[in-house]
Amino acid sequence: MPRAIDMHVHPGTQEYVIDAGAELHRHAFEYLGRKLEVETGAEMAALYRRLDIMGVVFAWDAETATGLPRVSNDYVAGLVREFPDVFIGFASVDPWKGKWALKEVERAIVELGLRGVKFQPIAQAFYPNDRRFYPLWAECARLGVPVVFHVGITGLGAGVRGGDGLHLKYAQPLHLDDVAADFPELTIIGAHPAWPWQDEMLAIALHKTNVYFDLSGWSPKYFPPSLLRYTNSLLQDRALFGSDYPFFSPERWLRDFETIDLKPEVREKVLFTNARKLLRLDEASR
Template structure:
Protein backbone atom coordinates (compact mmCIF):
# COMPACT_ATOMS: atom_id res chain seq x y z
CA UNK A 1 0.00 0.00 0.00
CA UNK A 2 1.52 3.37 -0.98
CA UNK A 3 1.85 6.12 1.63
CA UNK A 4 1.79 9.87 1.33
CA UNK A 5 4.90 11.92 1.95
CA UNK A 6 3.46 15.38 2.56
CA UNK A 7 6.90 16.94 2.71
CA UNK A 8 7.55 16.05 -0.92
CA UNK A 9 4.26 17.48 -2.20
CA UNK A 10 4.10 20.90 -3.81
CA UNK A 11 0.35 21.27 -3.24
CA UNK A 12 -2.82 19.59 -1.97
CA UNK A 13 -5.90 20.06 -4.16
CA UNK A 14 -8.90 19.76 -1.83
CA UNK A 15 -11.58 19.73 -4.54
CA UNK A 16 -11.65 17.19 -7.39
CA UNK A 17 -14.51 15.17 -8.82
CA UNK A 18 -14.76 11.52 -9.74
CA UNK A 19 -16.99 11.91 -12.81
CA UNK A 20 -17.01 8.31 -14.04
CA UNK A 21 -16.81 4.90 -12.39
CA UNK A 22 -14.48 2.12 -13.48
CA UNK A 23 -17.44 0.60 -15.31
CA UNK A 24 -18.27 3.85 -17.13
CA UNK A 25 -21.20 5.02 -14.98
CA UNK A 26 -21.32 8.86 -14.97
CA UNK A 27 -21.75 10.93 -11.81
CA UNK A 28 -24.51 13.07 -13.38
CA UNK A 29 -27.36 12.54 -15.83
CA UNK A 30 -26.70 13.22 -19.51
CA UNK A 31 -28.83 16.39 -19.34
CA UNK A 32 -26.91 17.87 -16.41
CA UNK A 33 -23.54 16.79 -17.78
CA UNK A 34 -24.36 18.42 -21.10
CA UNK A 35 -25.21 21.70 -19.40
CA UNK A 36 -22.04 21.53 -17.32
CA UNK A 37 -19.88 21.02 -20.39
CA UNK A 38 -21.46 24.01 -22.15
CA UNK A 39 -20.77 26.13 -19.06
CA UNK A 40 -17.23 24.92 -18.31
CA UNK A 41 -16.32 23.79 -21.86
CA UNK A 42 -15.95 20.14 -22.78
CA UNK A 43 -13.35 18.27 -20.75
CA UNK A 44 -12.06 14.72 -20.34
CA UNK A 45 -13.55 12.48 -17.65
CA UNK A 46 -10.61 10.59 -16.16
CA UNK A 47 -10.97 7.46 -14.09
CA UNK A 48 -9.64 7.58 -10.55
CA UNK A 49 -6.41 5.71 -11.45
CA UNK A 50 -5.92 8.24 -14.27
CA UNK A 51 -6.43 11.04 -11.73
CA UNK A 52 -3.77 9.46 -9.53
CA UNK A 53 -1.29 9.42 -12.41
CA UNK A 54 -2.10 13.03 -13.26
CA UNK A 55 -1.50 14.28 -9.72
CA UNK A 56 1.53 12.05 -9.11
CA UNK A 57 3.24 13.54 -12.18
CA UNK A 58 2.74 17.00 -10.64
CA UNK A 59 3.86 16.03 -7.12
CA UNK A 60 0.44 16.97 -5.78
CA UNK A 61 -2.18 15.22 -3.69
CA UNK A 62 -5.91 15.49 -4.32
CA UNK A 63 -9.14 15.02 -2.38
CA UNK A 64 -11.56 12.98 -4.53
CA UNK A 65 -15.34 12.76 -4.19
CA UNK A 66 -18.64 12.47 -5.99
CA UNK A 67 -22.07 13.94 -5.23
CA UNK A 68 -24.97 11.73 -4.15
CA UNK A 69 -28.13 13.50 -5.35
CA UNK A 70 -30.25 10.46 -6.11
CA UNK A 71 -33.28 11.74 -4.20
CA UNK A 72 -33.53 14.96 -6.23
CA UNK A 73 -32.31 13.78 -9.63
CA UNK A 74 -33.14 10.07 -9.73
CA UNK A 75 -29.61 9.41 -11.03
CA UNK A 76 -27.62 6.76 -9.11
CA UNK A 77 -24.31 7.96 -7.74
CA UNK A 78 -20.85 6.50 -8.27
CA UNK A 79 -20.11 4.06 -5.46
CA UNK A 80 -18.43 5.62 -2.44
CA UNK A 81 -16.75 2.30 -1.76
CA UNK A 82 -15.26 2.25 -5.24
CA UNK A 83 -13.86 5.74 -4.78
CA UNK A 84 -12.44 4.91 -1.35
CA UNK A 85 -10.88 1.65 -2.48
CA UNK A 86 -9.38 3.22 -5.58
CA UNK A 87 -7.96 6.09 -3.52
CA UNK A 88 -6.49 3.53 -1.10
CA UNK A 89 -4.64 1.93 -4.01
CA UNK A 90 -3.14 5.36 -4.74
CA UNK A 91 -2.82 6.63 -1.18
CA UNK A 92 0.43 8.42 -1.98
CA UNK A 93 -1.57 11.07 -3.85
CA UNK A 94 -5.34 10.56 -3.35
CA UNK A 95 -7.52 11.26 -0.30
CA UNK A 96 -11.07 9.84 -0.28
CA UNK A 97 -14.17 11.88 0.55
CA UNK A 98 -17.70 10.54 0.05
CA UNK A 99 -21.10 11.73 -1.12
CA UNK A 100 -24.11 10.78 1.02
CA UNK A 101 -27.51 12.25 0.21
CA UNK A 102 -28.92 13.75 3.43
CA UNK A 103 -32.39 12.71 2.27
CA UNK A 104 -31.36 9.09 2.96
CA UNK A 105 -31.95 9.64 6.68
CA UNK A 106 -30.81 6.92 9.07
CA UNK A 107 -29.49 4.79 6.23
CA UNK A 108 -27.22 7.67 5.22
CA UNK A 109 -26.01 8.08 8.79
CA UNK A 110 -25.13 4.38 9.00
CA UNK A 111 -23.37 4.58 5.66
CA UNK A 112 -21.33 7.62 6.69
CA UNK A 113 -20.12 5.85 9.84
CA UNK A 114 -19.19 2.74 7.89
CA UNK A 115 -17.34 4.73 5.21
CA UNK A 116 -15.16 6.44 7.81
CA UNK A 117 -14.58 3.47 10.07
CA UNK A 118 -14.13 0.77 7.42
CA UNK A 119 -13.00 2.61 4.30
CA UNK A 120 -10.88 5.48 5.61
CA UNK A 121 -13.04 8.28 4.20
CA UNK A 122 -11.86 11.68 5.49
CA UNK A 123 -14.85 13.86 4.66
CA UNK A 124 -18.18 14.32 2.88
CA UNK A 125 -19.19 16.51 -0.05
CA UNK A 126 -22.57 18.24 -0.02
CA UNK A 127 -24.07 20.11 -2.97
CA UNK A 128 -27.23 21.66 -1.52
CA UNK A 129 -28.50 23.01 -4.86
CA UNK A 130 -28.23 19.67 -6.66
CA UNK A 131 -29.29 17.63 -3.63
CA UNK A 132 -32.31 19.89 -3.09
CA UNK A 133 -31.90 20.75 0.57
CA UNK A 134 -31.06 23.74 2.74
CA UNK A 135 -27.91 23.09 4.78
CA UNK A 136 -29.68 24.30 7.94
CA UNK A 137 -32.59 21.86 7.47
CA UNK A 138 -32.83 19.72 10.61
CA UNK A 139 -33.36 16.74 8.35
CA UNK A 140 -29.59 16.75 7.70
CA UNK A 141 -28.55 17.16 11.33
CA UNK A 142 -28.14 13.45 12.20
CA UNK A 143 -25.67 13.18 9.31
CA UNK A 144 -23.68 16.20 10.51
CA UNK A 145 -23.71 14.73 14.01
CA UNK A 146 -21.98 11.52 12.96
CA UNK A 147 -19.50 13.41 10.76
CA UNK A 148 -18.58 15.63 13.72
CA UNK A 149 -18.33 12.64 16.07
CA UNK A 150 -15.93 10.86 13.72
CA UNK A 151 -13.75 13.94 13.19
CA UNK A 152 -14.46 14.02 9.46
CA UNK A 153 -14.95 17.11 7.28
CA UNK A 154 -18.15 18.50 5.74
CA UNK A 155 -17.49 20.29 2.44
CA UNK A 156 -20.38 22.34 1.08
CA UNK A 157 -20.73 23.69 -2.44
CA UNK A 158 -21.53 27.41 -2.16
CA UNK A 159 -22.54 30.04 -4.69
CA UNK A 160 -23.76 29.65 -8.24
CA UNK A 161 -23.29 26.35 -10.05
CA UNK A 162 -22.61 25.56 -13.69
CA UNK A 163 -24.60 22.34 -13.25
CA UNK A 164 -28.00 22.89 -14.83
CA UNK A 165 -27.06 26.27 -16.32
CA UNK A 166 -29.07 26.90 -19.48
CA UNK A 167 -31.37 23.91 -18.97
CA UNK A 168 -35.08 24.89 -18.67
CA UNK A 169 -35.69 25.78 -15.05
CA UNK A 170 -32.02 25.20 -14.36
CA UNK A 171 -32.70 21.47 -14.34
CA UNK A 172 -34.70 21.98 -11.14
CA UNK A 173 -31.60 23.24 -9.30
CA UNK A 174 -32.28 26.05 -6.82
CA UNK A 175 -29.37 28.40 -6.25
CA UNK A 176 -30.71 29.71 -2.92
CA UNK A 177 -29.69 26.53 -1.11
CA UNK A 178 -26.02 27.32 -1.73
CA UNK A 179 -25.93 30.61 0.17
CA UNK A 180 -23.06 30.11 2.64
CA UNK A 181 -25.04 31.91 5.35
CA UNK A 182 -27.20 28.77 5.57
CA UNK A 183 -24.07 26.92 6.73
CA UNK A 184 -23.62 29.39 9.60
CA UNK A 185 -26.37 27.64 11.58
CA UNK A 186 -24.58 24.34 11.01
CA UNK A 187 -21.35 25.82 12.39
CA UNK A 188 -23.25 27.09 15.45
CA UNK A 189 -25.11 23.84 16.16
CA UNK A 190 -22.06 21.64 15.50
CA UNK A 191 -19.21 23.71 16.95
CA UNK A 192 -16.58 20.99 16.51
CA UNK A 193 -17.54 20.11 12.92
CA UNK A 194 -14.81 20.94 10.41
CA UNK A 195 -16.50 22.74 7.50
CA UNK A 196 -15.23 23.86 4.10
CA UNK A 197 -17.16 26.41 2.03
CA UNK A 198 -16.29 25.43 -1.53
CA UNK A 199 -15.63 28.01 -4.24
CA UNK A 200 -15.64 31.78 -4.41
CA UNK A 201 -19.27 32.10 -3.34
CA UNK A 202 -20.75 34.36 -6.04
CA UNK A 203 -23.05 36.19 -5.40
CA UNK A 204 -22.50 35.70 -1.65
CA UNK A 205 -18.75 36.19 -1.29
CA UNK A 206 -19.05 38.57 1.66
CA UNK A 207 -21.31 36.11 3.49
CA UNK A 208 -18.71 33.36 3.09
CA UNK A 209 -15.95 35.61 4.38
CA UNK A 210 -18.08 36.60 7.36
CA UNK A 211 -18.86 33.00 8.32
CA UNK A 212 -15.25 31.83 7.91
CA UNK A 213 -13.95 34.78 9.94
CA UNK A 214 -16.51 34.28 12.70
CA UNK A 215 -16.58 30.49 13.08
CA UNK A 216 -13.27 28.84 14.10
CA UNK A 217 -13.71 25.60 12.14
CA UNK A 218 -15.01 27.04 8.85
CA UNK A 219 -12.59 27.17 5.90
CA UNK A 220 -12.89 28.36 2.28
CA UNK A 221 -11.60 26.51 -0.77
CA UNK A 222 -10.76 28.41 -3.96
CA UNK A 223 -11.99 25.87 -6.50
CA UNK A 224 -14.22 26.32 -9.52
CA UNK A 225 -12.85 29.69 -10.64
CA UNK A 226 -9.65 30.81 -12.27
CA UNK A 227 -7.85 32.96 -9.67
CA UNK A 228 -7.81 35.86 -12.11
CA UNK A 229 -11.56 36.21 -11.50
CA UNK A 230 -11.40 36.12 -7.69
CA UNK A 231 -13.27 38.99 -6.01
CA UNK A 232 -10.79 41.49 -4.53
CA UNK A 233 -12.13 41.05 -1.00
CA UNK A 234 -11.45 37.30 -1.21
CA UNK A 235 -7.82 37.96 -2.13
CA UNK A 236 -7.52 40.54 0.66
CA UNK A 237 -8.89 38.17 3.32
CA UNK A 238 -6.79 35.26 2.02
CA UNK A 239 -3.72 37.43 2.53
CA UNK A 240 -4.68 38.52 6.05
CA UNK A 241 -7.48 37.41 8.37
CA UNK A 242 -8.05 34.06 6.65
CA UNK A 243 -4.48 33.19 5.68
CA UNK A 244 -4.67 29.99 7.77
CA UNK A 245 -8.16 29.01 6.55
CA UNK A 246 -8.03 29.32 2.75
CA UNK A 247 -7.34 26.19 0.68
CA UNK A 248 -6.18 25.42 -2.85
CA UNK A 249 -8.83 23.59 -4.84
CA UNK A 250 -9.18 23.32 -8.60
CA UNK A 251 -12.50 21.56 -9.38
CA UNK A 252 -10.63 19.12 -11.62
CA UNK A 253 -11.41 17.96 -14.25
CA UNK A 254 -13.51 21.02 -15.21
CA UNK A 255 -10.60 23.27 -14.21
CA UNK A 256 -7.08 21.86 -14.20
CA UNK A 257 -4.59 22.57 -11.43
CA UNK A 258 -2.14 23.63 -14.16
CA UNK A 259 -4.41 26.47 -15.25
CA UNK A 260 -5.36 27.36 -11.68
CA UNK A 261 -1.76 27.53 -10.45
CA UNK A 262 -0.61 29.56 -13.45
CA UNK A 263 -3.23 32.20 -12.70
CA UNK A 264 -2.65 32.00 -8.95
CA UNK A 265 0.99 32.83 -9.56
CA UNK A 266 -0.09 36.22 -10.91
CA UNK A 267 -2.12 37.17 -7.82
CA UNK A 268 -0.64 39.50 -5.24
CA UNK A 269 -0.38 36.91 -2.50
CA UNK A 270 2.27 37.38 0.19
CA UNK A 271 5.21 34.94 -0.18
CA UNK A 272 4.69 33.59 3.33
CA UNK A 273 0.97 32.97 2.63
CA UNK A 274 1.34 31.03 -0.65
CA UNK A 275 2.56 27.77 0.93
CA UNK A 276 -0.24 27.95 3.49
CA UNK A 277 -2.88 28.15 0.76
CA UNK A 278 -1.26 25.59 -1.52
CA UNK A 279 -0.51 22.90 1.05
CA UNK A 280 -0.02 23.67 4.73
CA UNK A 281 -3.59 24.65 5.64
CA UNK A 282 -4.99 21.55 3.95
CA UNK A 283 -2.45 19.24 5.57
CA UNK A 284 -3.45 20.55 8.99
CA UNK A 285 -7.20 20.39 8.28
CA UNK A 286 -6.99 16.86 6.87
CA UNK A 287 -4.93 15.69 9.83
CA UNK A 288 -2.07 14.45 7.69
CA UNK A 289 0.05 13.40 10.64
CA UNK A 290 3.59 12.22 11.09
CA UNK A 291 2.85 8.80 9.62
CA UNK A 292 1.84 10.47 6.35
CA UNK A 293 4.65 13.01 6.32
CA UNK A 294 7.38 10.40 6.01
CA UNK A 295 7.87 7.72 3.40
CA UNK A 296 7.39 4.16 4.54
CA UNK A 297 9.25 1.30 2.97
Protein backbone atom coordinates in the same frame (compact mmCIF):
# COMPACT_ATOMS: atom_id res chain seq x y z
CA MET B 1 4.99 15.26 0.91
CA PRO B 2 3.54 16.79 -2.26
CA ARG B 3 3.93 20.49 -3.07
CA ALA B 4 0.17 21.09 -2.83
CA ILE B 5 -3.10 19.46 -1.83
CA ASP B 6 -6.08 19.91 -4.13
CA MET B 7 -9.06 19.91 -1.74
CA HIS B 8 -11.74 19.62 -4.44
CA VAL B 9 -11.56 16.78 -6.96
CA HIS B 10 -14.32 14.80 -8.63
CA PRO B 11 -13.61 11.51 -10.35
CA GLY B 12 -13.10 12.42 -14.01
CA THR B 13 -14.26 8.92 -14.88
CA GLN B 14 -17.26 7.38 -16.64
CA GLU B 15 -18.87 6.65 -13.25
CA TYR B 16 -19.10 10.32 -12.26
CA VAL B 17 -18.95 12.36 -15.47
CA ILE B 18 -21.37 10.27 -17.53
CA ASP B 19 -23.32 7.84 -15.33
CA ALA B 20 -23.98 10.09 -12.32
CA GLY B 21 -24.05 13.35 -14.25
CA ALA B 22 -25.96 12.94 -17.50
CA GLU B 23 -27.37 16.30 -18.70
CA LEU B 24 -26.21 18.15 -15.57
CA HIS B 25 -22.58 17.53 -16.39
CA ARG B 26 -23.01 18.02 -20.13
CA HIS B 27 -24.47 21.46 -19.42
CA ALA B 28 -21.74 22.25 -16.87
CA PHE B 29 -18.99 21.54 -19.39
CA GLU B 30 -20.76 23.60 -22.07
CA TYR B 31 -21.27 26.48 -19.64
CA LEU B 32 -17.59 26.39 -18.70
CA GLY B 33 -16.54 26.23 -22.35
CA ARG B 34 -14.80 22.89 -21.90
CA LYS B 35 -15.03 19.68 -23.83
CA LEU B 36 -16.59 16.85 -21.88
CA GLU B 37 -13.87 14.26 -21.49
CA VAL B 38 -13.66 11.05 -19.55
CA GLU B 39 -10.46 9.72 -18.04
CA THR B 40 -9.58 6.56 -16.19
CA GLY B 41 -8.52 6.52 -12.55
CA ALA B 42 -4.98 5.73 -13.71
CA GLU B 43 -4.93 8.75 -16.03
CA MET B 44 -6.15 10.97 -13.20
CA ALA B 45 -3.48 9.60 -10.89
CA ALA B 46 -0.81 10.21 -13.55
CA LEU B 47 -1.89 13.86 -13.86
CA TYR B 48 -1.70 14.42 -10.10
CA ARG B 49 1.67 12.68 -9.94
CA ARG B 50 3.04 14.80 -12.78
CA LEU B 51 1.91 17.99 -11.02
CA ASP B 52 3.31 16.69 -7.70
CA ILE B 53 0.04 17.32 -5.88
CA MET B 54 -2.40 15.17 -3.91
CA GLY B 55 -6.12 15.32 -4.57
CA VAL B 56 -9.10 14.94 -2.26
CA VAL B 57 -11.54 12.89 -4.37
CA PHE B 58 -15.28 13.12 -3.70
CA ALA B 59 -17.93 10.42 -3.90
CA TRP B 60 -21.37 11.55 -5.08
CA ASP B 61 -24.91 10.68 -3.97
CA ALA B 62 -27.80 12.87 -5.08
CA GLU B 63 -30.08 9.96 -5.95
CA THR B 64 -33.24 11.20 -4.23
CA ALA B 65 -33.29 14.61 -5.92
CA THR B 66 -31.78 13.78 -9.32
CA GLY B 67 -32.75 10.14 -9.83
CA LEU B 68 -29.23 9.57 -11.14
CA PRO B 69 -26.95 6.78 -9.90
CA ARG B 70 -24.42 7.58 -7.21
CA VAL B 71 -20.64 7.30 -7.24
CA SER B 72 -20.28 5.11 -4.20
CA ASN B 73 -17.99 5.55 -1.25
CA ASP B 74 -16.58 2.11 -2.05
CA TYR B 75 -15.64 3.36 -5.53
CA VAL B 76 -13.71 6.31 -4.10
CA ALA B 77 -12.11 4.10 -1.45
CA GLY B 78 -11.00 1.87 -4.34
CA LEU B 79 -9.28 4.80 -6.08
CA VAL B 80 -7.49 5.66 -2.84
CA ARG B 81 -6.41 2.04 -2.36
CA GLU B 82 -5.10 1.87 -5.90
CA PHE B 83 -3.35 5.28 -5.88
CA PRO B 84 -2.57 6.08 -2.23
CA ASP B 85 0.34 8.36 -3.13
CA VAL B 86 -1.96 10.90 -4.83
CA PHE B 87 -5.53 10.43 -3.60
CA ILE B 88 -7.36 11.05 -0.33
CA GLY B 89 -11.06 10.15 -0.31
CA PHE B 90 -14.11 12.06 0.92
CA ALA B 91 -17.47 10.33 1.27
CA SER B 92 -20.86 11.41 0.00
CA VAL B 93 -24.24 10.47 1.42
CA ASP B 94 -27.65 11.64 0.28
CA PRO B 95 -29.09 13.47 3.32
CA TRP B 96 -32.61 12.40 2.32
CA LYS B 97 -31.70 8.75 2.95
CA GLY B 98 -32.24 9.19 6.71
CA LYS B 99 -30.97 6.35 8.91
CA TRP B 100 -29.14 4.74 6.01
CA ALA B 101 -27.17 7.94 5.47
CA LEU B 102 -26.11 7.95 9.13
CA LYS B 103 -24.90 4.35 8.95
CA GLU B 104 -23.22 4.87 5.60
CA VAL B 105 -21.27 7.90 6.73
CA GLU B 106 -19.92 5.93 9.68
CA ARG B 107 -19.03 2.97 7.46
CA ALA B 108 -17.32 5.25 4.92
CA ILE B 109 -15.12 6.85 7.57
CA VAL B 110 -14.48 3.96 9.94
CA GLU B 111 -14.39 0.98 7.57
CA LEU B 112 -13.40 2.52 4.23
CA GLY B 113 -10.96 5.06 5.66
CA LEU B 114 -12.40 8.12 3.92
CA ARG B 115 -11.40 11.39 5.60
CA GLY B 116 -14.33 13.79 5.21
CA VAL B 117 -17.79 14.17 3.70
CA LYS B 118 -18.91 16.28 0.73
CA PHE B 119 -22.43 17.68 0.29
CA GLN B 120 -23.89 19.53 -2.71
CA PRO B 121 -27.06 21.20 -1.38
CA ILE B 122 -28.19 22.33 -4.87
CA ALA B 123 -27.98 18.89 -6.48
CA GLN B 124 -29.15 17.16 -3.30
CA ALA B 125 -31.96 19.74 -2.84
CA PHE B 126 -31.70 20.47 0.87
CA TYR B 127 -30.98 23.32 3.27
CA PRO B 128 -27.98 22.51 5.51
CA ASN B 129 -29.69 24.25 8.44
CA ASP B 130 -32.82 22.10 8.17
CA ARG B 131 -33.07 20.45 11.59
CA ARG B 132 -34.04 17.14 10.01
CA PHE B 133 -30.41 16.76 8.95
CA TYR B 134 -28.85 17.71 12.28
CA PRO B 135 -28.26 14.07 13.28
CA LEU B 136 -26.04 13.78 10.21
CA TRP B 137 -23.92 16.79 11.21
CA ALA B 138 -23.75 15.40 14.76
CA GLU B 139 -22.48 12.10 13.37
CA CYS B 140 -19.81 13.83 11.24
CA ALA B 141 -18.73 15.79 14.32
CA ARG B 142 -18.57 12.58 16.36
CA LEU B 143 -16.45 10.94 13.67
CA GLY B 144 -14.13 13.97 13.75
CA VAL B 145 -14.04 14.59 10.00
CA PRO B 146 -14.46 17.84 8.04
CA VAL B 147 -17.60 18.43 6.03
CA VAL B 148 -17.61 20.23 2.66
CA PHE B 149 -20.69 22.08 1.41
CA HIS B 150 -20.93 23.57 -2.06
CA VAL B 151 -21.73 27.31 -1.87
CA GLY B 152 -22.63 29.86 -4.54
CA ILE B 153 -23.54 29.33 -8.18
CA THR B 154 -23.00 25.93 -9.75
CA GLY B 155 -22.07 24.86 -13.26
CA LEU B 156 -24.54 21.98 -12.93
CA GLY B 157 -27.54 22.71 -15.12
CA ALA B 158 -26.14 26.16 -15.94
CA GLY B 159 -26.87 28.00 -19.18
CA VAL B 160 -30.14 26.28 -20.04
CA ARG B 161 -33.81 27.14 -19.48
CA GLY B 162 -34.80 26.30 -15.92
CA GLY B 163 -31.22 25.32 -15.03
CA ASP B 164 -32.20 21.63 -15.23
CA GLY B 165 -34.63 22.27 -12.36
CA LEU B 166 -31.89 23.03 -9.83
CA HIS B 167 -32.35 25.74 -7.16
CA LEU B 168 -29.44 27.99 -6.20
CA LYS B 169 -31.10 29.05 -2.93
CA TYR B 170 -29.83 25.91 -1.15
CA ALA B 171 -26.23 27.08 -1.64
CA GLN B 172 -26.45 30.42 0.12
CA PRO B 173 -23.63 30.40 2.71
CA LEU B 174 -25.80 31.87 5.46
CA HIS B 175 -27.42 28.44 5.95
CA LEU B 176 -23.99 27.15 6.97
CA ASP B 177 -23.71 29.82 9.63
CA ASP B 178 -26.45 28.04 11.58
CA VAL B 179 -24.65 24.70 11.28
CA ALA B 180 -21.34 26.25 12.31
CA ALA B 181 -22.98 27.91 15.34
CA ASP B 182 -24.84 24.78 16.44
CA PHE B 183 -21.87 22.43 15.88
CA PRO B 184 -18.75 24.34 16.96
CA GLU B 185 -16.83 21.06 17.09
CA LEU B 186 -17.58 20.41 13.40
CA THR B 187 -15.12 21.69 10.78
CA ILE B 188 -17.01 23.13 7.82
CA ILE B 189 -15.58 23.98 4.39
CA GLY B 190 -17.53 26.17 1.99
CA ALA B 191 -16.57 24.98 -1.49
CA HIS B 192 -15.71 27.54 -4.21
CA PRO B 193 -15.73 31.33 -4.22
CA ALA B 194 -19.33 31.80 -3.00
CA TRP B 195 -20.48 34.16 -5.74
CA PRO B 196 -22.86 36.03 -5.57
CA TRP B 197 -22.65 35.70 -1.78
CA GLN B 198 -18.88 36.03 -1.40
CA ASP B 199 -18.90 38.59 1.40
CA GLU B 200 -21.47 36.56 3.32
CA MET B 201 -19.12 33.56 3.21
CA LEU B 202 -16.18 35.68 4.35
CA ALA B 203 -18.23 37.11 7.23
CA ILE B 204 -19.09 33.61 8.44
CA ALA B 205 -15.44 32.52 8.29
CA LEU B 206 -14.37 35.69 10.12
CA HIS B 207 -16.94 35.11 12.82
CA LYS B 208 -16.54 31.34 13.28
CA THR B 209 -13.11 29.71 13.34
CA ASN B 210 -14.52 26.26 12.50
CA VAL B 211 -15.32 27.54 8.99
CA TYR B 212 -12.93 27.22 6.03
CA PHE B 213 -13.35 27.79 2.31
CA ASP B 214 -11.82 26.29 -0.81
CA LEU B 215 -10.95 28.33 -3.89
CA SER B 216 -11.99 25.78 -6.50
CA GLY B 217 -13.85 26.09 -9.77
CA TRP B 218 -12.59 29.57 -10.64
CA SER B 219 -9.39 30.88 -12.07
CA PRO B 220 -7.59 32.79 -9.28
CA LYS B 221 -7.40 35.65 -11.80
CA TYR B 222 -11.12 36.23 -11.36
CA PHE B 223 -11.40 35.97 -7.58
CA PRO B 224 -13.57 38.78 -6.17
CA PRO B 225 -11.33 41.49 -4.58
CA SER B 226 -12.74 40.87 -1.08
CA LEU B 227 -11.85 37.17 -1.31
CA LEU B 228 -8.30 38.00 -2.33
CA ARG B 229 -7.94 40.63 0.41
CA TYR B 230 -9.10 38.37 3.24
CA THR B 231 -7.15 35.37 1.93
CA ASN B 232 -4.05 37.52 2.09
CA SER B 233 -4.77 38.73 5.62
CA LEU B 234 -7.24 37.70 8.32
CA LEU B 235 -8.38 34.43 6.72
CA GLN B 236 -5.00 33.15 5.53
CA ASP B 237 -5.29 30.07 7.78
CA ARG B 238 -8.71 29.15 6.41
CA ALA B 239 -8.28 29.36 2.61
CA LEU B 240 -7.63 26.14 0.68
CA PHE B 241 -6.46 25.30 -2.82
CA GLY B 242 -9.01 23.33 -4.81
CA SER B 243 -9.41 22.88 -8.55
CA ASP B 244 -12.83 21.24 -9.10
CA TYR B 245 -11.29 18.77 -11.55
CA PRO B 246 -12.57 17.71 -14.12
CA PHE B 247 -14.57 20.96 -14.46
CA PHE B 248 -11.45 23.04 -13.88
CA SER B 249 -7.89 21.93 -14.58
CA PRO B 250 -5.54 21.88 -11.57
CA GLU B 251 -2.71 22.76 -13.92
CA ARG B 252 -4.42 25.98 -15.03
CA TRP B 253 -5.47 26.84 -11.47
CA LEU B 254 -1.88 26.55 -10.22
CA ARG B 255 -0.56 28.54 -13.17
CA ASP B 256 -3.05 31.37 -12.65
CA PHE B 257 -2.45 31.29 -8.88
CA GLU B 258 1.17 32.27 -9.59
CA THR B 259 0.00 35.50 -11.20
CA ILE B 260 -2.06 36.87 -8.29
CA ASP B 261 -0.69 39.07 -5.60
CA LEU B 262 -0.32 37.10 -2.35
CA LYS B 263 2.33 37.07 0.35
CA PRO B 264 4.72 34.10 -0.13
CA GLU B 265 3.86 32.63 3.28
CA VAL B 266 0.13 32.86 2.46
CA ARG B 267 0.71 31.10 -0.85
CA GLU B 268 2.28 28.15 0.99
CA LYS B 269 -0.60 28.02 3.49
CA VAL B 270 -3.24 28.01 0.76
CA LEU B 271 -1.50 25.39 -1.35
CA PHE B 272 -0.42 23.02 1.36
CA THR B 273 -0.14 23.88 5.05
CA ASN B 274 -3.80 24.65 5.78
CA ALA B 275 -4.96 21.42 4.12
CA ARG B 276 -2.28 19.36 5.84
CA LYS B 277 -3.43 20.58 9.24
CA LEU B 278 -7.11 20.20 8.43
CA LEU B 279 -6.65 16.64 7.14
CA ARG B 280 -4.23 15.85 10.00
CA LEU B 281 -1.78 14.36 7.50
CA ASP B 282 1.08 14.49 10.02
CA GLU B 283 -0.61 12.20 12.50
CA ALA B 284 -2.26 10.10 9.81
CA SER B 285 -1.75 6.38 9.81
CA ARG B 286 -3.22 4.80 6.78
